[in-house]
Amino acid sequence: MGKTIRCDVLVVGAGPAGCSAALAARAEGLKVVVCERKKKIGVPVRCAEHIPALLKAETRIDPSVIVQPVRAMRTILPGGEFIENAAPGYIINRDLFDQGLAGQCLERGCTIILGASVAGREGEEVQVSLRGGGALRIIPEVVIGADGPHSTVGRWMGCANLDLIPAVQARVGLKEPMDRTEVYFLKLIRGGYGWLFPKGDEANVGIGMRSGQAGDSIYKVLMEFVCRLTGLGKVDLKPRAYMAGWIPVSPLKRTVSGNMILVGDAAGHTHPITGAGVPQAVVCGKMAGQWAARAAIAGDMSILRGYEEEWKDLYWESLERAFRRRLLMESQWGRLEEILPRCWVGFRQYYRRADD
Numbered sequence: 001m002g003k004t005i006r007c008d009v010l011v012v013g014a015g016p017a018g019c020s021a022a023l024a025a026r027a028e029g030l031k032v033v034v035c036e037r038k039k040k041i042g043v044p045v046r047c048a049e050h051i052p053a054l055l056k057a058e059t060r061i062d063p064s065v066i067v068q069p070v071r072a073m074r075t076i077l078p079g080g081e082f083i084e085n086a087a088p089g090y091i092i093n094r095d096l097f098d099q100g101l102a103g104q105c106l107e108r109g110c111t112i113i114l115g116a117s118v119a120g121r122e123g124e125e126v127q128v129s130l131r132g133g134g135a136l137r138i139i140p141e142v143v144i145g146a147d148g149p150h151s152t153v154g155r156w157m158g159c160a161n162l163d164l165i166p167a168v169q170a171r172v173g174l175k176e177p178m179d180r181t182e183v184y185f186l187k188l189i190r191g192g193y194g195w196l197f198p199k200g201d202e203a204n205v206g207i208g209m210r211s212g213q214a215g216d217s218i219y220k221v222l223m224e225f226v227c228r229l230t231g232l233g234k235v236d237l238k239p240r241a242y243m244a245g246w247i248p249v250s251p252l253k254r255t256v257s258g259n260m261i262l263v264g265d266a267a268g269h270t271h272p273i274t275g276a277g278v279p280q281a282v283v284c285g286k287m288a289g290q291w292a293a294r295a296a297i298a299g300d301m302s303i304l305r306g307y308e309e310e311w312k313d314l315y316w317e318s319l320e321r322a323f324r325r326r327l328l329m330e331s332q333w334g335r336l337e338e339i340l341p342r343c344w345v346g347f348r349q350y351y352r353r354a355d356d
């Protein structure tokens with residue numbers, strides 16, 4: 001076994017949740033180690049790369065990360081009618097966004113170990129396998145599991161998030177510049193939706209849906225969607241690249257156990273209807289880092305419960321509502337047009353408490 005590192009806070013995963021947590025814990029003067037299993041942060045990108053403009057208030061975003069602004073979100077109904085909502089935001093290069101956050105961590109004195117996969121745990125010791133062979137032992141006071149939808153730390157805590165839906169995306173040429181995102185509800189994208197997000201002269205076109213229900217492979221449904229957009233004169237038919245990922249669609253009730261806490265996709269902080277998770281990862285990441293620091297400084301892990309209370313105060317109600325609306329949408333898919341106003345964030349009815 002290789003060398004042993006002692007630290008106050010071990011962060012597993014250098015995505016937006018992990019880096020935001022690391023920055024917050026480091027701001028309290030603690031020794032912070034981040035293990036990231038990828039060799040290069042943010043690569044490959046698994047994201048449609050949209051962030052709300054308000055996220056700028058939460059974290060430093062270098063102008064070079066932003067590809068273009070968007071001013072609105074258009075929701076297109078199965079019959080072709082649409083509604084449009086003001087939704088100021090940006091389309092970003094997500095790899096540069098993640099790398100920017102990691103760069104801030106390094107500037108402030110966090111240690112980031114790349115190609116380091118957190119694999120096991122024995123007592124207080126966390127075992128890390130290094131790419132290319134070799135291993136490390138880390139002995140932390142607090143472990144922050146910011147390790148995405150298939151969280152290893154979540155498994156250790158006995159609360160792995162199993163409710164995930166697959167999402168696939170194609171990068172295609174965009175016919176005309178666009179200053180809005182477009183979201184398509186179509187019967188064939190069962191229990192989900194399709195998106196067309198402009199990115200300069202290209203676009204991210206993707207779908208997230210319950211697999212195994214449509215009878216067709218998710219890539220076949222994606223291609224049908226791309227063909228439809230081509231027919232509408234919006235994009236080129238031939239995708240330049242593909243990517244696939246998983247979206248957690250139910251928030252975890254328990255995100256703290258012993259000296260471990262979960263954040264971001266690992267905690268199901270992603271919005272169960274829209275699938276957006278970057279803002280919550282950043283905001284809850286900060287909270288996780290702050291509470292981890294308080295617990296490590298006091299040597300009292302019961303303090304970590306404050307983290308769960310704080311993120312639930314801010315997000316639980318909206319995540320829970322979205323989760324319930326997802327259940328409704330999935331169970332009533334045959335009546336999509338009728339139920340959509342209660343199930344999609346673009347409609348006022350979605351926010352009506354009477355419909356909860």
Ligand SMILES: Cc1cc2nc3c(=O)[nH]c(=O)nc-3n(C[C@H](O)[C@H](O)[C@H](O)COP(=O)(O)OP(=O)(O)OC[C@H]3O[C@@H](n4cnc5c(N)ncnc54)[C@H](O)[C@@H]3O)c2cc1C
Nearest residue numbers: 013015016017037047048049050118148245264265277278
């Ligand atoms: C197709 C798709 C499109 C999306 N589009 C958007 C969008 O437009 N806007 C938006 O806001 N959200 C979007 N999301 C959701 C968003 O990408 C996630 O919510 C966000 O990445 C969550 O950040 P995170 O830091 O929690 O997790 P991640 O970004 O997944 O980071 C987790 C990190 O942990 C690392 N890791 C995992 N296991 C280990 C281990 N054992 N040891 C060490 N490291 C490990 C991973 O390599 C990864 O780098 C999309 C998701 C998908 C799949």
